[in-house]
Every structure is written in C-alpha cells, then in structure tokens.
Amino acid sequence: MLNQTVVVGRIVRDLEVKETESGKQYSSITLAVPRSFKNADGEYEADYINVMLWNNIASTTAEYCKKGDLVAVKGRLQTNQIEKEDGTKETKMNLVCERLTFLSTRKDLKNHMVEDRDER
DSSP states (O other), X not given: OOOOEEEEEEESSOOOOEEOXXXXXXXXXXXXXXXXXXXXXXXXXXXXXXXXXXXHHHHHHHHHOOTTOEEEEEEEEEEEEEEOTTSOEEEEEEEEEEEEEESSSOGGGTTOEEEOOOOO
C-alpha cells in the first residue's frame, strides 16, 4: 500500500512556527494549487491544500519562505477526527510534509530541499 502525495503551489500566508508540549516545532500552511482547466465561466480555480510541517522543515521554511512563494511538497495524507462544540464529529485531512523544495524564494535558495526523517 502507498500513501504518497506531491503538490506544487503557492503559500497563502506567512508561516508561524509553534511548539508542542514535548518541544517539537510545527507549522500549518495552506498551499494554493491552480487547477489545470477552466470552470464554466472560463476562469481557473484553485484548490487550497492544508499542509503540516514538523521540526526542521517547519523552522527552515518559516525562515526562508513567505506568502506567495512557490514550493513543492512531498508527503502523506493523514486524517484526524475532531469533535466540534456542538458534539458532531468532523474528519479533517492534511498533507503531512516529509520533503519540501523551495521553488521561488531568494535566488541562493532556489531548488533547495528540506527533509525531515523524524518519526512523529
């Protein structure tokens, strides 16, 4: 079985790195990924993909990337079930980043890759 996804898109907002109680760094980003076809109105739409970054990937990406930068993410899809305030349950899917490549940041970092091999 295989759970692997590759997405190329633009970062929707600047990153904020947080820390878990156990001291692991993380950040949640959203990538805007344009569709390759036009809708009924003749316009290109985009999908917005939630991505979780951990440890070195989170800190390095926050240091060198900002809103609008183009990145490639390789990772796995993960679902989490959340209980809402009204008691209903909702399933949320995220892309957990295992490798991130800078595609349009500062010149000296273009095509720089950050990888995290730690188990979560």
